[in-house]
Each structure stands twice: as structure tokens, then as C-alpha cells.
Amino acid sequence: MRYTLLLHYPEESAETIGADAIAQGMEAFASYAATLQAARVLVAAEVLQPSVSSTTVRVRDGVLRVQDGPFADTKDQLGGTIVIDVPDLDAAIEWARQAPPVQWGAVEIRPGATHTVEGVWVANG
Amino acid sequence: MSHPDAQAAAERAARASYGRLISLLAAPTRDLASAEDALSGAFEEALRRWPEVGVPTNPEGWLLTVARNRQRDVWRSAATRRSVPLEDHGAAVDPFADLDALTIGDRRLELLFVCAHPAIDESVRAPLMLQTVLGFDAAQIGRAFAVPAATMAQRLVRAKRRIRDAGIPFAVPDRRLMPERLPAVLEAVYGCAALSWRGGRDTLAGEARYLAVTLATLLGDEPEAWSLAALTTLTLARRADGGFVPLDEQDATGWDEDLIAEGESYLRRARSAARPGRFQLEAAIQAVHCERRRTGATSWASLRTLYAALLATAPTLGAQVASAVVTGRIDGPDAGLAALPTAVDDFQPYWAARADLLARAGRDATEAYRRAADLAADPAVAGFLRRRGEARTGTGTPSRHGTEHT
Numbered sequence: 001m002r003y004t005l006l007l008h009y010p011e012e013s014a015e016t017i018g019a020d021a022i023a024q025g026m027e028a029f030a031s032y033a034a035t036l037q038a039a040r041v042l043v044a045a046e047v048l049q050p051s052v053s054s055t056t057v058r059v060r061d062g063v064l065r066v067q068d069g070p071f072a073d074t075k076d077q078l079g080g081t082i083v084i085d086v087p088d089l090d091a092a093i094e095w096a097r098q099a100p101p102v103q104w105g106a107v108e109i110r111p112g113a114t115h116t117v118e119g120v121w122v123a124n125g
Numbered sequence: 126m127s128h129p130d131a132q133a134a135a136e137r138a139a140r141a142s143y144g145r146l147i148s149l150l151a152a153p154t155r156d157l158a159s160a161e162d163a164l165s166g167a168f169e170e171a172l173r174r175w176p177e178v179g180v181p182t183n184p185e186g187w188l189l190t191v192a193r194n195r196q197r198d199v200w201r202s203a204a205t206r207r208s209v210p211l212e213d214h215g216a217a218v219d220p221f222a223d224l225d226a227l228t229i230g231d232r233r234l235e236l237l238f239v240c241a242h243p244a245i246d247e248s249v250r251a252p253l254m255l256q257t258v259l260g261f262d263a264a265q266i267g268r269a270f271a272v273p274a275a276t277m278a279q280r281l282v283r284a285k286r287r288i289r290d291a292g293i294p295f296a297v298p299d300r301r302l303m304p305e306r307l308p309a310v311l312e313a314v315y316g317c318a319a320l321s322w323r324g325g326r327d328t329l330a331g332e333a334r335y336l337a338v339t340l341a342t343l344l345g346d347e348p349e350a351w352s353l354a355a356l357t358t359l360t361l362a363r364r365a366d367g368g369f370v371p372l373d374e375q376d377a378t379g380w381d382e383d384l385i386a387e388g389e390s391y392l393r394r395a396r397s398a399a400r401p402g403r404f405q406l407e408a409a410i411q412a413v414h415c416e417r418r419r420t421g422a423t424s425w426a427s428l429r430t431l432y433a434a435l436l437a438t439a440p441t442l443g444a445q446v447a448s449a450v451v452t453g454r455i456d457g458p459d460a461g462l463a464a465l466p467t468a469v470d471d472f473q474p475y476w477a478a479r480a481d482l483l484a485r486a487g488r489d490a491t492e493a494y495r496r497a498a499d500l501a502a503d504p505a506v507a508g509f510l511r512r513r514g515e516a517r518t519g520t521g522t523p524s525r526h527g528t529e530h531t
Binding site for chain 2: 089
């Protein structure tokens with residue numbers, strides 16, 4: 001079963017929390033990815049640029065509305081996603097509790113519904 | 126065995142097989158709703174066929190086979206995206222005739238851990254157990270939790286969908302996770318018991334005891350599970366029909382001797398624990414109260430020791446209030462009043478205990494009795510407290526009053 005770990009955390013930079021803290025965070029992410037890979041559960045992982053660089057689009061009344069900024073303007077932002085393929089929620093919780101952002105933000109575990117394989121949608125499970 | 130006992134035993138047996146069959150049917154797909162549909166279909170089929178062809182040698186095996194066939198039919202029709210007429214299951218031939226019902230298996234323990242999984246909302250864990258393990262319907266559960274049937278049904282449906290969609294596993298946590306997961310299961314079973322503490326054998330209190338004993342038996346060697354089994358059994362032993370009578374005014378000779386002996390035997394199984402847990406201490410407190418049946422007196426000193434340990438382990442408001450009542454019995458009502466917790470607002474046991482201690486001290490308890498009566502969820506308890514309050518206003522003299530220590 002595929003789960004996406006949605007990594008929510010405050011957007012910090014070297015200016016706000018210091019270069020050392022940023023470096024430690026990157027190290028933690030590197031070793032987490034290596035651990036997931038070694039356990040053969042990692043499907044994909046991506047850490048996102050800060051939400052100021054985000055663009056949100058909607059179509060209302062047939063008109064495309066492009067908005068500068070993230071979907072929701074909150075203290076914690078979606079900072080990255082990790083897709084894992086594991087047997088069940090307990091396994092997903094085990095991996096989520098090792099994700100570095102649990103220490104400074106929150107990790108949301110969302111079961112996948114469908115995903116593409118070679119461009120074709122297939123059901124999760 | 127009297128008729129109501131025989132009926133209760135039959136219902137108990139049906140409950141046991143209901144939970145066992147649901148746990149087996151739901152485990153592979155985690156789909157409780159489809160397991161329930163399949164099993165109720167199998168029950169309907171049994172009602173139709175058994176009068177014609179006779180009851181199979183192994184009714185449980187028969188029901189499981191028919192329910193599994195029904196599930197398979199549903200999956201097949203979903204897979205082919207067209208409705209397939211239900212086949213004849215050949216159910217007159219019992220494929221499990223020679224099979225011992227006990228070897229079919231039992232995944233009720235896994236089911237209990239599913240119901241109390243941390244990803245399931247706390248308020249729906251006990252209702253889920255009552256429905257999936259014991260087969261109560263949403264209307265019955267709603268009544269017990271004072272929630273409209275439709276609301277309860279919706280909560281249960283949502284929780285079951287979540288179990289399926291989030292992929293909550295039918296698994297007993299390993300040794301490492303057990304300390305994290307077991308308390309929620311015990312808490313939910315305790316929740317079933319607590320909501321009907323005053324009920325008799327045939328109400329939810331009896332069912333909570335059944336759940337607790339089942340949990341302890343299936344886990345085998347978990348002191349807190351045996352303690353909860355002891356706690357629910359000893360509490361049930363003191364239940365009597367009729368109006369509310371405070372614990373220390375109850376006629377101990379009317380308590381159920383067999384249940385007391387059974388509860389005590391569970392408590393002995395729990396005592397291997399190096400450090401007694403919350404439920405072990407609560408069960409020990411109940412055992413001290415039950416001792417009165419043999420000795421004719423309550424050992425307040427033992428209660429003081431146990432409450433001190435309970436307050437160190439699980440300092441709940443209820444335990445603080447009950448502990449103050451014990452202090453009141455040993456050191457006098459003024460000491461008891463001083464030991465009561467502060468900042469309690471609408472906590473009913475606090476006002477009941479305060480009223481009793483004030484009355485024992487010969488002080489004005491009218492207001493405390495009124496608040497205790499207003500806050501009581503049970504009309505029998507409210508009526509009792511109101512009568513006590515009024516009796517005092519009338520005479521103006523202190524008299525002996527009791528209070529519940531649970």
C-alpha cells in the first residue's frame with residue numbers, strides 16, 4: 001500500500017535559525033532517505049522550495065485564476081513529500097516517526113488512492 | 126441453570142462466535158463493513174436453510190464458509206464491474222462438518238487493537254468494540270452513550286471506512302509497541318464498563334466484563350489486562366437490582382460470591398507485575414470493598430495505602446476525591462474536606478463526596494447535595510442525593526451518610 005508523507009513545517013532559513021541548524025536538517029534528511037532506500041520502501045521523495053515561490057491556480061467560471069503564493073497561508077507549510085510503499089498504516093507510522101520534520105513540524109500520512117505506472121492510472125493497494 | 130441464565134449463555138455464545146467470525150472475515154481486507162454484510166447474509170441464509178436441512182454439525186464453520194462465499198461474490202462482481210447473480214453455495218453440504226470450531230481461529234485480539242488504534246478517534250473506540258466484537262447495533266450503542274442512533278451509526282460507518290482506507294492492520298503489536306498500544310485498548314474496554322457501572326449483569330457492565338476477560342485470556346500474560354478483568358468482575362459482583370444504595374450502606378450478603386471469587390482469582394494472576402499498574406490498584410480497591418462480605422467490616426487502612434499508590438500512579442480527579450473520602454473515614458470529616466481537590470467545577474463525585482463529608486461534620490450540606498444531584502447523570506442517584514439533602518434540611522442534625530468510592 002502506498003502512502004504519501006506530507007511534511008508540514010515552518011519555513012526557516014539560515015538567517016532565522018542559523019546555518020548550523022540548516023546543515024543538521026539536511027544531514028537528517030539525507031540519512032532518512034538512505035534508510036528508506038535501504039529498507040526498499042522508498043518510491044519518491046521531494047523537498048519543496050519555500051512557499052513564497054509557489055503559484056496557485058484555480059479555474060472559476062471557466063477562467064484560469066493564477067495566484068501568487070501558496071494554497072493556504074499558515075505558519076506551517078507543505079515543505080516536501082515522500083512516497084513510500086509499505087504493508088499497512090502501522091508501518092507507515094513507523095517510517096513517519098523517523099522523518100526529520102516530526103521534530104520541528106508535523107508529518108501527515110495520507111494513503112494513496114491512485115497513481116500512474118507508465119502513464120496509466122492504477123489503484124493503490 | 127435457570128431460563129434467563131440459559132438465554133444469557135446462549136446470547137453469550139452467539140456473541141463469542143459473532144466477534145470471532147467478524148475478526149476472521151475482516152482481517153484479510155480490513156473491511157469491517159463488508160464482513161458485517163457478509164455475516165448478516167450468512168445468518169439470514171441459516172435461518173432459511175437450517176429449518177429445512179437441519180442445523181449443521183459445525184454451525185460456526187458453516188456460517189464462515191457461507192459468509193466467505195458471499196464476500197467472494199461481491200469482490201468478483203466489483204472486479205468485473207457487472208452484477209453477478211449469487212451462486213448456490215451448496216450450503217446443504219457442510220464442508221466444515223468434521224472441523225473443530227475451536228480450530229477455525231480467532232482474531233478478536235487483533236480486532237480489539239484495530240478498534241483502539243491511535244488513528245481511530247478516541248470517542249468511537251468503545252462503540253466500535255461493542256459493535257464489531259459483540260454485535261450490538263448502532264441504536265443499542267447510541268442509547269448506552271446517550272447519542273442518537275443515526276449519529277452513532279454515522280460515527281461507526283466513518284470509523285470503519287477509515288480502518289479500511291487508511292490501512293489499519295489486523296495485528297497484535299509486537300513487544301516493542303505493546304506498551305504504547307495496550308493502554309488504549311484497556312481504556313476503551315474500561316469505557317464500556319464505566320458508562321454502565323451501575324447496570325446489572327445483563328447490561329453493558331456484563332458485556333464490558335466479557336470483553337475484559339476475553340482480552341486478558343487472549344493476551345495470556347498481561348497484568349493490567351487481568352487487573353481490568355478483575356475490576357469489572359468485582360464491580361459487577363456488587364450490582365443489585367432496585368434503587369441506588371451507596372456502597373457502604375449496601376448489604377454485603379447480597380453480593381455475588383462466585384463473581385467475587387472469580388474476580389479475586391483474576392487479581393492473583395495480575396500480581397506477578399513488578400510494579401502494580403492503575404487497573405491493578407483499582408481492582409485491589411474493589412477487592413478490599415468486597416472483603417466486607419466475609420469480614421463484615423471495611424479496612425479503611427488498606428484503602429488508604431492503595432489510594433496513595435493509585436494517586437502516585439494515576440492521579441485522576443476521581444481517585445483524588447475517593448482518597449479524600451477515605452481520609453475522612455480515618456481522620457474525621459474535616460480532614461477529608463481538607464483533602465478534597467480544589468478547582469473541580471462540575472465534577473459530580475466531588476460534590477457528592479463534599480456533601481457527605483459536610484453532613485458528617487455536622488455542617489450545612491444543602492448546596493453541595495443540590496449540586497451533586499443536579500450533576501448526576503443517573504436519575505436514581507439524583508433522587509437519592511436530593512432525598513438526602515432534603516432530609517438534612519428538615520432535621521438539621523447530622524446523621525450517618527454514605528458515598529460511593531468508585
